[in-house]
Amino acid sequence: MSNRAKLIATGKPFAFDQERDAEFERLVKRYPTRESMILPSLWLTQEQEGWICAEAIEYIADRIGTFASQVYECATFYTMYNLHPMGKIHICICRTLSCWLRGKQEIVDYLKGELGLVPGEVSPDGKYSLEEVECLGHCGSAPVVQVNGEFHENMDVDKLKTLLATLK
């Protein structure tokens, strides 16, 4: 099994906080089957904790009334769900077509050279994590970088340096 599919147990029980609990109850009324809540529940978990632990998979299955294996299937099929903690600053660089044509590799090389970041890894101090992702739908302003969910367009090495400095 690849690393990214491996579940990590925290040893502590997991539950939705008040906000996530209310959102679950609001959404569950919108679907005729409870299984439709699997993807939304995985998102709620990741919003709350930043990643999805083994206990959360069980919790979601119990809450919905479905099999943990079905929750696990979705958690591993969809690449945006983190089964391990990511860095405080999570960087996603688009690797596809137009971003490749307009210089994404320089940015990837810079991050490797300067911060020792390899795509798919978290830095030892837990500060950064890096992913090369597929087309982010910002091709007209390539290359594009997503940092903690925010889009940064028309990027180059200098702009990235400035951005990372402000995030310190």
Add this chain to the structure above:
Amino acid sequence: MEVKILSAKFDIKDAHKIEVAKQHGAYSRLEKLFSMEPSAVTEEVKNSGLRGRGGAGFPAGLKWSFLPKGLDKPVYLTVNSDESEPATFKDRFILVRDPHLLIEGIIICCYAIGCHNSYIYIRGEYTTQCKALQKAIDEAYAEGYLGEKVGGHDFKLDVTVHRGAGAYICGEETALLESIEGKKGQPRSKPPFPAVEGLYGCPTIINNVQTIASLPYIIENGADAYKQYGTDKSPGTHLFGISGHVNKPGMYELPLGLPIVEVIEKVAGGVLNGKKLKGIIPGGSSTPVQTPEEAQDLTLDYESMAAHKTMFGSGGIVVLDETVDIVKLVENLIEFYHHESCGQCTPCREGLGWMLKIVKKILHGEGTVADVDLLRELCDNIEGKTVCVLSAACTMPVRSYLDKFRHEFEAYVKKEASSGAAQKQG
């Protein structure tokens, strides 16, 4: 060349806010809408010739008419906001700059098809766009345009945003349905088609964001007004995305039917830094590439694209200049499709991985002519042998690069073993 039908409110400050949107016409079509029979709405959309703007170009009104009548099951509308085809970047402008246009379009479609529950499937990566969309939906509920009585009329409608989580395949309509149902996005065999058996086994219409957002204009101005734009068989306007090696990349709304070379020159400022053009990807990464010679008489409509053995697709134009290494480009594309394969069909799951290994071997200087031939052969042995067309989305363009730029692949191929042996003996 540019027009402002879909993008009419894009440059108006705060047009995403309902009060500003309403000042510029948002929800003004509802009175007319609810005075029409639902079937009349479908007829108007059929007559407009509106074709699906997600990439397949299937006539929208015709799709709606496939819904069976008198079934004792709810009808669903799912709006496809997965927008993941490389080179495509259009729907997110609607979500952020004029979300109420989309919501009004959803009301129009749902009234026509008798749907009271609509889901917007938005790709997980669109974080800020999702927040903007949800905010607009909340505003619409607060002002009574969604909920128990839409616009005060006896019509109930709920709209729910369902976030994807990183799978290109979930833009495929049946994989999208699987994803809403809480499963892996693995496409279903068709038939049955979603219009008959779709979401939760019920009749379902899946339409792209831009297709739905085109509806308010058609209802307000009529089918004939819409047909003033574009060509006979490809009416209307499209949010084209132009990227790659151009001086002014960006999203531009244009009527269909314009010459692609003229658009690249006049709208996107021509090839970047005046370099020579090597090729054009006309409508998203899945569309076969066009050489500069072929592009001379290519116009941006479905018919011209088909005649050139390529596709209009999502209207994502990518310009390739003389510096592009076609073999590396092919590697970049195959890697994308291989990553995004859902894995259920052997020819795609294994075949795309095999194609990737071959092109990497060629790039490392270890390939032979036989490897280039094999890569070409695989294109014919994967396409058409899978449940969905993701595999074809890979093999169709790769075939075109191999056929039109074969010399670049052969340049990587190592010298024949015989010449090496001859040198040793000499």
